[in-house]
Structure formats: structure tokens, C-alpha cells
Amino acid sequence: MENTNEMRIALEGRIDSNNAQIVENELQDQIGDTNLPIVLDADKLDYISSAGLRVLLRIRKKHPELTVINVNPEIYEIFEMTGFTEMMTVEKAYRVVSVEGCEVIGKGANGTIYRIDQDNVVKVYNNPDALEDIQHEREVARLALVLGIPTAISYDVVKVGESYGSVFELLNARSFSKIIEQEPDKLDWCVKEFVDMLKKIHGTEVPEGKLPEIKKTVLNWVKFVMDYIPEETGKKLLSLVEAVPHDNHMIHGDYHTKNIELQNDEVLIIDMDTLAVGNPIFELGSVFNSFIGFSELDHSVIQEFQGFDYETSKVFWHKTLAAYLGTNNEKIISEVEDKARIIGYTRLIRRAIRRKALETEEGRKQVEFWKEKLIALVDKTDTLLFTRSELEIEAVLDNLETVLDFIDTHLQNADCPMRAQMQIRLAAEEIFVNIANYAYVPGKGKAIVRVEFSEDPVTVSITFIDHGIPYDPLEKGDPDISLKAEEREIGGLGVFLAKKTMDDVTYEYINGQNVLKLKKNL
Numbered sequence: 001m002e003n004t005n006e007m008r009i010a011l012e013g014r015i016d017s018n019n020a021q022i023v024e025n026e027l028q029d030q031i032g033d034t035n036l037p038i039v040l041d042a043d044k045l046d047y048i049s050s051a052g053l054r055v056l057l058r059i060r061k062k063h064p065e066l067t068v069i070n071v072n073p074e075i076y077e078i079f080e081m082t083g084f085t086e087m088m089t090v091e092k093a094y095r096v097v098s099v100e101g102c103e104v105i106g107k108g109a110n111g112t113i114y115r116i117d118q119d120n121v122v123k124v125y126n127n128p129d130a131l132e133d134i135q136h137e138r139e140v141a142r143l144a145l146v147l148g149i150p151t152a153i154s155y156d157v158v159k160v161g162e163s164y165g166s167v168f169e170l171l172n173a174r175s176f177s178k179i180i181e182q183e184p185d186k187l188d189w190c191v192k193e194f195v196d197m198l199k200k201i202h203g204t205e206v207p208e209g210k211l212p213e214i215k216k217t218v219l220n221w222v223k224f225v226m227d228y229i230p231e232e233t234g235k236k237l238l239s240l241v242e243a244v245p246h247d248n249h250m251i252h253g254d255y256h257t258k259n260i261e262l263q264n265d266e267v268l269i270i271d272m273d274t275l276a277v278g279n280p281i282f283e284l285g286s287v288f289n290s291f292i293g294f295s296e297l298d299h300s301v302i303q304e305f306q307g308f309d310y311e312t313s314k315v316f317w318h319k320t321l322a323a324y325l326g327t328n329n330e331k332i333i334s335e336v337e338d339k340a341r342i343i344g345y346t347r348l349i350r351r352a353i354r355r356k357a358l359e360t361e362e363g364r365k366q367v368e369f370w371k372e373k374l375i376a377l378v379d380k381t382d383t384l385l386f387t388r389s390e391l392e393i394e395a396v397l398d399n400l401e402t403v404l405d406f407i408d409t410h411l412q413n414a415d416c417p418m419r420a421q422m423q424i425r426l427a428a429e430e431i432f433v434n435i436a437n438y439a440y441v442p443g444k445g446k447a448i449v450r451v452e453f454s455e456d457p458v459t460v461s462i463t464f465i466d467h468g469i470p471y472d473p474l475e476k477g478d479p480d481i482s483l484k485a486e487e488r489e490i491g492g493l494g495v496f497l498a499k500k501t502m503d504d505v506t507y508e509y510i511n512g513q514n515v516l517k518l519k520k521n522l
Contacts, residue, residue, distance in 0.1 A: 007036045011045040011068075015052030024055040031063070038063045043070035043093060053082060060088050067091070094159040097122055097167070105175050106258040107305070110273050111165075113258075118172065122158060122165040123271065130164045131157070137166065137273035140211065144250070144275060147204050150197075150268050152261075168270065176257035180316065181307040191316060193267050194260060195323040198287075201269070202280045203392065204250040214251050214278035215244060218285075218343060224350045225374075228367075233375050237346065240384050244279045251276045251283045256290035257306060257316070281384050284321070284336070285343025291317040293344040297369055326389025327453035329414055336386045338377050343384070345374040387413065395435045395447040395466060403432050403449055407462060410451040416460065420522055424462065427498035427505075427518050431464050431473075434495070439468025439514065459503075462518040471514060472507045474499075 009030050015023050031038060038059065060066045067089040071079065079090045099114040099122065106113035110133065111125040125133055138154050145151055154166035176190045222241050226234035252259075253274025261268045291313045295301035299310035306313065321333055321340075349370050357363025391406045393399050407428050411421045428449075435447050448465040473495045499505050504519040 005036070006039050007031065007034050008039040008041055010041045010043070013044070014047040015045070015055065016047065016049040017051040020049075020051035020055050023052070024058065027055070027059060031059070037065040037067065040066070040068045041070055042068055042072070042075065045071070045075060048075055048078060050082075053078075053084065056084070057087075070094075094157055094164065097158040097160050097165060099124060099160055099165075105178070106271055108254045108259075108271055108274070113271065115170075116167075119169055120167055121170050121173075121270075122160065122167050123154075124160045124165040125163050128163045133273060134164060134166050140275045141272040143206075143210055144204075144272060147206065147250070149201060149204060149250070150266065151272055152268055152270055170261055170263055170268070170270070173261040173263035173268070176260040176262070177306045177308065179262065180257060180312065184308075184312070187312070187316060188319070190257070191319045191323055193262075194257065195320055197260060197267055197269055198252075198255060198283070198320075198324060199390070201250050201252055201255075202283065205248050206250050206277050208248060211250070211275050211277045213246070214253065214276040214282045215241065215246070217276070218282055218346070221346050221350045224353075225346050228349065228353065229371055229375060233378050237342070237374075237378050240342070240378070240381065244281065244384055247279045248277050249280070251278045251280070253283070253286065255283060255287050279385070280388070281336075281339050281386065282343055284324075284340035285347065287320070288317065288337070288340040288344040289348060291320075293341075293348050293370075297366055324389075325386075326450060327414075328455050329453040329458075330455070332413060332453065338381060339384045339386060342374065342377050342381060345370045345377070349374065389451050391449045392446055393449070395432075395439055395445055395468075397433065397436045400429065400432055400436070403447075404429060406449060407451055410453075411460065414453055414460065414522070416522055420520055423501040424460065424518070424520055427501050428462055428464075430495065430498050431516055431518065434473060435464060435466050435468065435514075438471065439466045441469070458522045460520050460522060462520075464514075464516045464518075466514050467512060468514060470509045472509070473516070474505065474507050 007030075009027060040056070056066070056068070068079070069091045070093040071090055072093050076085075076090065076092050079085050084090060097116060099116065102114040102116055104112055105115050105121060106123075110127070111123050111130075113121050113123045115121050123137075127133055134154070134157055141151050141153050145153060152168040152170055154168055156167040158165050158167055176194060179186055180190055218241055219238075222234075222238050226238065229237070252269065252272075253276050254271055259269060259271045261270055290306075291302070294305065295310055295313065302308070302310050302313045318333070321337060322328055325332060325336060327333065349367055352363060352367050352370070357367050387406075387409050389410070391403065393402060404425055408421065408425065411424060416424075432447065432449070439445060439447070445466060445468055448463075450461075450463040450465070452461045452463070453459070454461070476495070495505075498518060501520075502518045503521045505517070506519075507514070507516045509515070
């Protein structure tokens with residue numbers, strides 16, 4: 001069969017010593033003098049011997065772009081053993097899978113995930129020519145796994161209707177959406193695990209150039225939307241995104257509860273084709289859309305997409321943002337949410353317009369709703385950056401100022417009184433210096449510094465975590481400050497000062513970690 005792009009010829013039955021010459025003559029007659037690439041379709045080829053391989057080799061010498069497709073596993077093994085897969089393009093035949101009547105467990109921009117049996121799921125791609133997309137997703141999923149992100153790796157590629165799919169083993173796995181729908185009392189547990197996974201992703205640094213930059217994608221959204229919003233708003237929106245610095249930390253790109261699976265008590269993330277690197281505000285914009293943005297006007301959308309209602313979705317989003325930021329301070333949560341909404345609405349407007357929303361009354365209503373929200377938010381926003389509640393850093397004295405600046409930034413953003421801020425800084429310095437000097441002697445290691453706020457009463461907690469030598473600094477008694485200078489022991493004042501200036505200081509050794517928490521009522 002010949003078209004303008006290629007000449008495709010079917011191979012059938014057996015090609016062996018008995019008929020190799022006949023087959024070669026027939027092939028040469030069909031090929032003739034064509035200059036088109038030759039594609040041999042081996043879908044109905046049952047057997048090939050060395051004589052048959054020599055036929056293909058002679059054709060390959062005349063037609064260097066020869067491709068053999070739909071090769072069954074047994075014949076593919078022969079091609080591989082004889083080195084033919086190195087000399088020409090040889091593509092395996094793909095197992096055919098039907099998803100008719102199968103449960104949909106996830107749906108994203110690039111495809112839909114179906115459970116095909118108790119043990120396996122298949123991601124069916126929207127693009128009918130998805131083999132390159134599948135290869136990309138398998139590569140980035142492997143990269144994520146190597147970098148410590150728990151994910152499922154596709155073990156097979158199949159044909160599904162007119163498209164292709166990746167098959168993953170997810171034995172008895174349930175999505176977080178399903179858990180929230182069926183067991184609403186586990187919502188807080190889901191929030192914790194959901195946020196822990198998100199922090200793990202965002203805390204993972206990716207080698208330069210291994211993943212695309214999400215910022216470039218967002219800039220494309222902005223440039224599209226600029227034609228549909230006031231000029232000054234568009235310019236400011238563009239400057240806000242441009243001001244976000246380059247960041248090599250991982251971004252999932254489609255992070256929501258249908259893409260988080262619980263399998264045998266292990267939490268896994270799936271649907272990895274949108275992996276990128278960038279600032280977490282771009283991820284939070286996408287998460288906002290998943291739980292609020294898409295269904296803000298039509299609350300039935302979230303029910304169809306996630307399986308739970310809009311009120312549950314609002315609660316989940318708010319709890320997620322609070323846990324991610326490490327605070328219950330509504331002012332801080334609201335400020336970061338507004339930044340996420342800017343990214344979310346920008347994406348929604350572009351997506352809707354590209355899908356012909358302006359051609360229908362309902363579509364125009366949605367676009368106008370998002371535009372009004374976006375314009376108001378951009379007008380009052382000066383930066384898309386925000387500070388996260390957790391810092392992981394080498395526990396060395398050279399990093400003391402970085403730690404104190406990190407804590408100060410959080411305290412200032414929460415309008416912490418100056419006297420309390422000074423006391424917290426003093427206590428934090430003493431604790432970090434102790435970790436730097438003693439936790440990992442004679443080696444080095446990292447410390448985690450976490451800043452969390454709560455309300456009623458307004459309280460700040462500074463938690464220091466290290467994996468060093470187990471040591472409880474609170475066990476040692478307080479120094480006798482009534483003694484004369486010549487009678488006083490040197491040392492021991494740091495923890496004493498922390499205990500005196502804080503409202504509570506606690507220590508525990510858990511999971512191989514020293515965990516010391518300073519608590520101050522503001």
C-alpha cells in the first residue's frame with residue numbers, strides 16, 4: 001500500500017529457506033523504483049528463519065530507512081539476538097486492551113487512567129500518536145524514582161482503540177479521591193499524606209536540564225491571556241511571572257487527589273508526564289484549579305472529577321494550604337492563596353478560550369468571571385513569591401545567619417512583636433549552634449528548621465530536627481545563677497536562655513531524629 005509518506009507492505013505466514021526467494025521477488029516487485037520509506041508490517045508474520053533475515057538485510061541495504069512494525073515477541077527476540085534491531089527500526093506489536101466498562105480513576109490534560117483489573121491500571125493517552133509521549137513519561141518517572149519520589153513505573157505499552165496506553169501495576173490501590181469519598185473521617189489523614197508528598201516533590205532538586213521549566217509554560221499562558229485583559233493588568237501579570245527566579249526543584253504539574261494512590265500502606269504518586277522544575281507557586285496554582293478553580297461557578301464539576309462535593313473540596317484545599325505553609329494564620333494563608341489564584345485563573349482563561357468558550361453564552365460567563373477575579377488580584381499583588389515553613393540546611397556555623405533570616409522573615413510576615421522576635425532569635429541561635437557544634441561530630445549533617453503558627457492563642461513554634469547523636473539538652477539541670485563568677489561553670493547558658501525566654505521547650509527522640517521545639521505565645 002502506498003501513500004505520500006511511505007510504502008507499507010504486509011508480511012504474512014512463514015519466511016524460511018523454502019520460500020525466501022519467492023518472498024524477496026514479490027517484495028522487490030512491490031517496491032519497484034520508489035524513493036519512499038519502506039514499512040514492512042509483520043502483524044501476520046508467524047515465523048522467520050535466517051534465510052528470511054537475509055531477504056530483509058538485502059532490502060535494508062537498498063532502502064536505509066526500512067522499518068519493520070507490529071513484530072510479535074517471539075520474532076522480535078530473533079531480530080534482537082541477530083542485531084537487526086541495531087541496524088533498522090523494529091517495533092514490537094502491542095497487546096490490545098479494552099477499557100470498556102472499566103473504572104476511571106484519574107483524568108488529566110494528556111490522558112485518562114482506567115483500572116483494568118485488581119492489580120493493574122492503564123493510562124490511555126488522548127493523542128493517538130502517543131508513543132513518544134509514553135516514552136517521555138516512562139523516562140521522567142524513572143528519574144523521579146531515582147531521586148526518591150515513590151511512583152509506579154510502566155511495565156508495558158498497549159494498544160487501546162485508536163491510541164496507546166501505559167500499563168502500571170497498582171495492586172489493590174485506591175486513590176485519595178476514593179478514600180475521601182468513601183471514608184470522610186480520613187480527610188485529615190489524607191491532607192497530611194498529600195502535603196508530605198507535595199513537600200517531598202518540591203524538596204527534590206533535579207539535575208540541570210533533566211526536566212522542562214514550568215515558568216516557560218506559564219509565560220506562554222500569560223502572553224495568550226494578555227490579549228483579553230486590560231493592557232496595564234497584562235503588563236503587570238507578565239512582570240510578576242518574569243520576576244519568579246529559576247528553580248531546579250521538582251514540580252509535578254498535575255497534583256491532585258486522583259493522582260495519589262494508597263497501595264498496601266504505601267503512598268504513591270502517578271501520572272508523571274507533566275513533571276517539570278520551578279517555583280512551587282506554579283504548582284499551587286494548578287492545585288487550586290483542581291479543587292476550586294474548575295468548579296467555582298459550577299459545583300457539580302468537582303463531584304464528577306474527584307468524586308466528592310464542593311464543600312469537601314474547599315475544606316481539603318484550605319487544610320492542604322495551611323499544612324503546606326505550616327501555619328493556621330489566616331492572613332498568611334490568604335496571601336499565598338491569592339498568588340496561587342493568579343496562576344490558576346490565568347491558566348483557566350487560556351484553556352477556556354482555546355476550547356472555544358467565547359462562542360457560547362456559558363463559556364463567556366466563565367471567562368468573564370475568571371477575568372474579573374484575575375484583574376482584581378493582579379492589581380493588589382506585588383510578588384508571586386512566598387516563604388515556606390521549612391528549611392533544610394547543612395548544620396554548620398556558617399549557615400547560622402541563613403537560619404536566623406529564615407525565621408525572621410516568617411516572624412515579620414506574621415507581624416510578630418519586636419521583643420518576642422528578639423527572644424525567639426536568641427533562643428533559635430542557641431539551639432542551632434548546639435546542633436552545628438555537637439550533633440554530627442566529627443562529621444557533618446543536615447538540620448531541618450520548621451516555623452509554624454497557630455491561632456487562639458496566636459503562637460509560633462520553631463522546630464529543629466537533626467539525625468545526629470541522640471541528645472536531650474533539657475536533661476541537664478539549669479546553671480546556678482546565684483554563684484559568683486569564679487564559682488560558675490562555663491557553658492550551659494544557651495539552653496537555659498531558651499527555656500527562660502520561650503513559653504515552652506520540648507524534646508523527643510523519634511524515628512532516629514532529635515526533635516526540639518521552641519514555642520512562644522505572641
